Amino acid sequence: QVQLVESGGGLVQTGGSLRLSCTASGSSITMSRIRAMGWYRPVPGEPRELVATMTNSGSTDYADSVKGRFTISRDNAKNTVYLQMNSLKPEDTNVYYCSVHTDTYGSHVSPDYWGRGTQVTVSS
Numbered sequence: 001q002v003q004l005v006e007s008g009g010g011l012v013q014t015g016g017s018l019r020l021s022c023t024a025s026g027s028s029i030t031m032s033r034i035r036a037m038g039w040y041r042p043v044p045g046e047p048r049e050l051v052a053t054m055t056n057s058g059s060t061d062y063a064d065s066v067k068g069r070f071t072i073s074r075d076n077a078k079n080t081v082y083l084q085m086n087s088l089k090p091e092d093t094n095v096y097y098c099s100v101h102t103d104t105y106g107s108h109v110s111p112d113y114w115g116r117g118t119q120v121t122v123s124s
Contacts, residue, residue, distance in 0.1 A: 002026040002034070002113040004098045009118030012088055016122070020083040022098030022115055036105040037074060037081035040114075041094040048097060050107055052083055061107045066092075088122045095119050 008020040020039065024031065038053025038061075052072035053061045060072055071084040081098065098115035
């Protein structure tokens with residue numbers, strides 16, 4: 001099992017910034033199986049949308065809607081992933097879920113573990 005604890009959500013005005021953080025913990029064996037960490041958000045009627053992910057080697061995937069505005073980073077020593085969100089728009093309002101892929105990563109592969117989510121609200 002991997003436990004994920006998120007922080008950093010909140011209320012911000014259009015054009016503002018927020019930084020989300022997520023720290024993973026678990027047994028050393030399970031933690032060694034992590035291949036990617038990232039962030040997803042719900043889409044009505046569909047599986048959660050990939051917002052941004054980063055593999056252990058540093059490769060990233062971003063949703064088209066956030067490219068150029070959001071930046072994902074990781075501190076592997078701290079087992080932590082960050083999402084710097086700039087130029088926020090009202091349509092970014094959502095619950096953001098931290099995610100972990102173990103053993104295998106693919107942008108179309110559902111993560112193996114999820115955090116509880118952190119609310120981001122962008123006022124117009």
